Amino acid sequence: xxxxxxxxxxxxxxxxxxxxxxxxxxxxxxxxxxxxxxxxxxxxxxxxxxxxxxxxxxxxxxxxxxxxxxxxxxxxxxxxxxxxxxxxxxxxxxxxxxxxxxxxxxxxxxxxxxxxxxxxxxxxxxxxxxxxxxxxxxxxxxxxxxxxxxxxxxxxxxxxxxxxxxxxxxxxxxxxxxxxxxxxxxxxxxxxxxxxxxxxxxxxxxxxxxxxxxxxxxxxxxxxxxxxxxxxxxxxxxxxxxxxxxxxxxxxxxxxxxxxxxxxxxxxxxxxxxxxxxxxxxxxxxxxxxxxxxxxxxxxxxxxxxxxxxxxxxxxxxxxxxxxxxxxxxxxxxxx
Amino acid sequence: xxxxxxxxxxxxxxxxxxxxxxxxxxxxxxxxxxxxxxxxxxxxxxxxxxxxxxxxxxxxxxxxxxxxxxxxxxxxxxxxxxxxxxxxxxxxxxxxxxxxxxxxxxxxxxxxxxxxxxxxxxxxxxxxxxxxxxxxxxxxxxxxxxxxxxxxxxxxxxxxxxxxxxxxxxxxxxxxxxxxxxxxxxxxxxxxxxxxxxxxxxxxxxxxxxxxxxxxxxxxxxxxxxxxxxxxxxxxxxxxxxxxxxxxxxxxxxxxxxxxxxxxxxxxxxxxxxxxxxxxxxxxxxxxxxxxxxxxxxxxxxxxxxxxxxxxxx
Amino acid sequence: xxxxxxxxxxxxxxxxxxxxxxxxxxxxxxxxxxxxxxxxxxxxxxxxxxxxxxxxxxxxxxxxxxxxxxxxxxxxxxxxxxxxxxxxxxxxxxxxxxxxxxxxxxxxxxxxxxxxxxxxxxxxxxxxxxxxxxxxxxxxxxxxxxxxxxxxxxxxxxxxxxxxxxxxxxxxxxxxxxxxxxxxxxxxxxxxxxxxxxxxxxxxxxxxxxxxxxxxxxxxxxxxxxxxxxxxxxxxxxxxxxxxxxxxxxxxxxxxxxxxxxxxxxxxxxxxxxxxxxxxxxxxxxxxxxxxxxxxxxxxxxxxxxxxx
Numbered sequence: 023x024x025x026x027x028x029x030x031x032x033x034x035x036x037x038x039x040x041x042x043x044x045x046x047x048x049x050x051x052x053x054x055x056x057x058x059x060x061x062x063x064x065x066x067x068x069x070x071x072x073x074x075x076x077x078x079x080x081x082x083x084x085x086x087x088x089x090x091x092x093x094x095x096x097x098x099x100x101x102x103x104x105x106x107x108x109x110x111x112x113x114x115x116x117x118x119x120x121x122x123x124x125x126x127x128x129x130x131x132x133x134x135x136x137x138x139x140x141x142x143x144x145x146x147x148x149x150x151x152x153x154x155x156x157x158x159x160x161x162x163x164x165x166x167x168x169x170x171x172x173x174x175x176x177x178x179x180x181x182x183x184x185x186x187x188x189x190x191x192x193x194x195x196x197x198x199x200x201x202x203x204x205x206x207x208x209x210x211x212x213x214x215x216x217x218x219x220x221x222x223x224x225x226x227x228x229x230x231x232x233x234x235x236x237x238x239x240x241x242x243x244x245x246x247x248x249x250x251x252x253x254x255x256x257x258x259x260x261x262x263x264x265x266x267x268x269x270x271x272x273x274x275x276x277x278x279x280x281x282x283x284x285x286x287x288x289x290x291x292x293x294x295x296x297x298x299x300x301x302x303x304x305x306x307x308x309x310x311x312x313x314x315x316x317x318x319x320x321x322x323x324x325x326x327x328x329x330x331x332x333x334x335x336x337x338x339x340x341x342x343x344x345x346x347x348x349x350x351x352x353x354x355x356x357x358x
Numbered sequence: 359x360x361x362x363x364x365x366x367x368x369x370x371x372x373x374x375x376x377x378x379x380x381x382x383x384x385x386x387x388x389x390x391x392x393x394x395x396x397x398x399x400x401x402x403x404x405x406x407x408x409x410x411x412x413x414x415x416x417x418x419x420x421x422x423x424x425x426x427x428x429x430x431x432x433x434x435x436x437x438x439x440x441x442x443x444x445x446x447x448x449x450x451x452x453x454x455x456x457x458x459x460x461x462x463x464x465x466x467x468x469x470x471x472x473x474x475x476x477x478x479x480x481x482x483x484x485x486x487x488x489x490x491x492x493x494x495x496x497x498x499x500x501x502x503x504x505x506x507x508x509x510x511x512x513x514x515x516x517x518x519x520x521x522x523x524x525x526x527x528x529x530x531x532x533x534x535x536x537x538x539x540x541x542x543x544x545x546x547x548x549x550x551x552x553x554x555x556x557x558x559x560x561x562x563x564x565x566x567x568x569x570x571x572x573x574x575x576x577x578x579x580x581x582x583x584x585x586x587x588x589x590x591x592x593x594x595x596x597x598x599x600x601x602x603x604x605x606x607x608x609x610x611x612x613x614x615x616x617x618x619x620x621x622x623x624x625x626x627x628x629x630x631x632x633x634x635x636x637x638x639x640x641x642x643x644x645x646x647x648x649x650x651x652x653x654x655x656x657x658x659x660x661x662x663x664x665x666x667x668x669x670x671x672x
Numbered sequence: 673x674x675x676x677x678x679x680x681x682x683x684x685x686x687x688x689x690x691x692x693x694x695x696x697x698x699x700x701x702x703x704x705x706x707x708x709x710x711x712x713x714x715x716x717x718x719x720x721x722x723x724x725x726x727x728x729x730x731x732x733x734x735x736x737x738x739x740x741x742x743x744x745x746x747x748x749x750x751x752x753x754x755x756x757x758x759x760x761x762x763x764x765x766x767x768x769x770x771x772x773x774x775x776x777x778x779x780x781x782x783x784x785x786x787x788x789x790x791x792x793x794x795x796x797x798x799x800x801x802x803x804x805x806x807x808x809x810x811x812x813x814x815x816x817x818x819x820x821x822x823x824x825x826x827x828x829x830x831x832x833x834x835x836x837x838x839x840x841x842x843x844x845x846x847x848x849x850x851x852x853x854x855x856x857x858x859x860x861x862x863x864x865x866x867x868x869x870x871x872x873x874x875x876x877x878x879x880x881x882x883x884x885x886x887x888x889x890x891x892x893x894x895x896x897x898x899x900x901x902x903x904x905x906x907x908x909x910x911x912x913x914x915x916x917x918x919x920x921x922x923x924x925x926x927x928x929x930x931x932x933x934x935x936x937x938x939x940x941x942x943x944x945x946x947x948x949x950x951x952x953x954x955x956x957x958x959x960x961x962x963x964x965x966x967x968x969x970x971x972x973x974x975x976x977x978x979x980x981x
Contacts, residue, residue, distance in 0.1 A: 079880055104886075111883035119881075124874040127893050129900070129972055138892075139882040174972045190882070321369035403808075502683075509687045510694070511956045513915040514949050521937055521945060522698045603814060610816050610919050611934045630820065630923070638824060645817040653812035660861075 025093075026198050026230045027053040027076070032090035034068075034075050037083055043302045045071040047254040048090065053198065056224065058231040060245035060262070062238060062277070064299060068254040069234045073200045076232075077117055078107050094198070113143040116191035120203040122183035126175040132159075133171025136190050143194045158189040161226075162219055181212035188219060195227055202234045217244055238281045242266060247335075250274050253299050253310035260336035270330070270338035273311045309341065317342060394588075397665040404661020410654035414464055414647075421461030428458060430618040438637050447643050450628060454618075456643060463622040464647055466615060467602050470536055471655075474601035475594045477540040482547025483590075489548065490555025501552070508545035515542055516604055520613040531616055535608070539601045547593055554586040588666035595659035599652045606648050622648045677965065684961045691953040692742055696735055699942045747947030752939050758947035761932050766951075769921065769928035772844055773913050776851035780909065784856040785902055788863025789895055792871060803860060810857020816919040819850040823923070836925040847924045851916045855909040862905055867898040903967050907960040914952060 034046040046068045053059045061069050074080040076092055078099065092099040094115065099107070119125040127135055136155035140146050146154065152171065159167035162185040175183055184204065191199060201220065205213040217240060224231060233244055241248055241262065248265040250258040250273065258271040269275045276295045295314055300306050309315070309322040321341050330343035398404055425446060432454055441448040447456035489500040519538035524530040530538075602622075608614050609623020610630075622644045629641030722728045726737060741748060747758035756764075791803035813821075823835055826846060834843050870876065871894055879893040880886075914930075921930040929948065936944035 077881060079877055108883045108885060111881055113883055117878075117881040119874055119878060121874060125878045127875040127879065127897065129897055130893070135878075138879075138884055138888075142882070142884050176973050187878070190878070319369065325369075505683065506687050506690050509683070509957060509960060510691055511911055511914070511953055513911075513918075514691075514952055515694070517937065518695060518698050518945070518949060521940070522702050606814055607816070607915065607919060610814075611922060612938050626816065633820060633824070641817075641820055645813075645820070649813045649817065652814070653808060656811050657808065 024055050025052045026055055028093040030091045033088035034071055035088050036085050041303050044305050045254055049256045051249050053230045056228050058245045059247050060233045060241040061249045063251035067251045070202055073202050073234055112139040113194045114196055115198045116196040118187050118191050118201045118204045121207045122180050122187055128175055131172055132186055136193055140193050158193050162189040180208055184216050198230045200232045258338040264336040271340045272315050272317045394665045398661055401661040403657045407654040407658035418461050418465035422458050425457055427455030448639050459620050463620045463625045466621045470605050471598040471602035473536045474539040475597040478544040478547050478597050479594055481544040483551050486548035486551030490552040504545045504548055507542050512542055550589055592663045599655035684957045687957050688954055692950055695946050695949050699946050748943045750944045752941045758944055762951055765929035765932045769917055769930055772848050775848035779852035780855035784859025785863040788860040789867050791864045792867035807857040807860040810853045815850050815916040818853050819920050819923040822846045822850050838926045847920050851920045863902050866901050870894050870898040900971050907963040910959045
């Protein structure tokens, strides 16, 4: 499969009053054509910074790229000028943000907010762009689009606003859509509609999606592959069914155990992950999950595990993959 | 899988619980007021203002005694003498020592400003508090009245009161000045306090506290006062320069403090007469002091507002 | 929306009425009456004068009469100038004051928000520091000091700038500059913080994610939203302008309403003080009303939520 996006060893830090925060610490992943990749993890694990990094929308300073590359269709975005990035943003790569209530300009008509990108990237006349934005609103199932384009965001409900956001992001038919927690701020019923809409549009228009979320239910529903992030690193990557059926990293297992399922017994309790993620002002030398891991070993404290590369699709970063650990565990009668 | 060192099997033993520190709080949680103070200290401009206020405050008492002259003593053989080693800021048209008079001016201006702000605070808290704890009807009537009072132009009221309570060409007494300066300006404070009191009655966090068994006193101490004190403090800090400015303007149009006392405004007013005849120091010295005071309180107030804004916490 | 408008107009009328009443009470609580000083005048003349100005009637009656006069737009007579009525003086002085006031307002409105926006866009860099230094000077240095500084250092050295007086456009430049500085500074400071807040909003990120140029993001998205709250303080700005005009007119010797007002204060010309005060109050209250309505018209959120109800 040809990759639309390849992120290689990306490192992003923030300079703050207290020192440097290493928000993203060398992550590598790829997104194929028409593929949906989910990035999951707790809040503050670097998901949104990654997204902002790809779009180059991080406030710089305090943010800066420490290393790595972001290859989009084989071209490194980090080497592009701001002007070139403007030609890519909203055109080839678009983004849908978390909170539809604050993501639209409150004093500008909806239609104009959609038209803006079209006029810039597609060199459309105003009339053509307006016609196109009516079509886009129709596509995202906003009723009465001709009337709605002349209204302001506050006249829309949350779900409708997110539809508008999607229409706005899709207007120029991008190759890659980054959806940063697109349904977190919405009601559950509306969530399903929005996800359904995104799936439908993906089939129709054939784009790739990076879906950033902490909701594993959405992941199972939407994505082809899953990237599990923790403390600015990727701990596990795999096809969605692999991740759900046989999670390799203790963190992924804990994450899955903390989601309620219908087939659970009443006696079975939900598991919470005790503790808090490490402070990224001074990231740990060893495995970042060490402090909260119930299967932690002595080696984990000071030594960073590498990726286990035995499977092409499913990899994790954990010392438990080490043959010696597996031997010892079977000796101790401890299953994984 | 590779590791850049020899891996001994023991390393794969389970880690001891004491070795982990999942629950360790990594940065000490920062308490509110020390944090406000820390951020204020980082703001160099605000600290300059604070320092300036302290210096001006001390000097307004020390400075008046430094060169042995009094503010009313007239010396007709030495009128309009330019600043020199005897009269450090020169003398005025009656031969009075301007150095001493300027520091008295600073003292009176500061006093008027601080008193006016204090009265605003007092009336504001009282009025706003009563409006807040009374029922909706009384509250809305009180707030309507406050709104009307507030939309009466400030300086016009001050001028009118000063005109009525002072004799022509004589200026006003300290009491009249302070009274007129705080006549309408307590309203923002009252609105602020009322809003906070209403929050005390309804807010979710005090409700949450209450459901956890906290009594009203605790809520007042832990939630309401810290949340209200900040905006009030900013308000008071910014009210002081406003009053000083209004007083200076009054002084400048001939309605300031009664002679022989002098505020900075009245000093500037009499200094204006010296301008065409080359005695510009008589105007510019008090002018510089007015500006310094205004500057100091304004930057301190701004700094406080920024330091108190929780959204700016880093 | 209509309901709000009506309420707002009613409030304005009540305010003006309150000003008239307060002014009336204050002016009539001055001990003695305005002719007592000229005690050498014969008793008949004195009583005639009292009758002429209606001062022999009961206070409540005088109040009703005065109120009626104001409603008809008659601000009464001056006591010192026996030739001109208060209306004449307003007619003579107000255009001059309004000219300088509007010129200053224009300067402040054009440069204040621009300065604030530039500062916000370059937060913690030198344009920010320079703008904020100007703004701090503007709010710290009272306009009467600015005025005298201008006279001392500009008018005396630049030959075509008159030192004072009134007559040509050149006469208005320095006074309006001195007058404009404080409102300019206030607007700049307000715009800066408003702009900083807007720049941190999600919709700015959305706008950037569309790939439109930074200039477009700033002008079309940021400035438009940031300027809204700034409009709401224009009333306060105008109030300060009028207060400033009293002293500026005095310093520059401009025959405007402010100068008449100060002269009337120093002469204790009570009817003139009363008339001018009320006139000023009406101007200010009407201005506040206009600003409020303007704010309502330009902010789509306010207009439409009110309609929706």
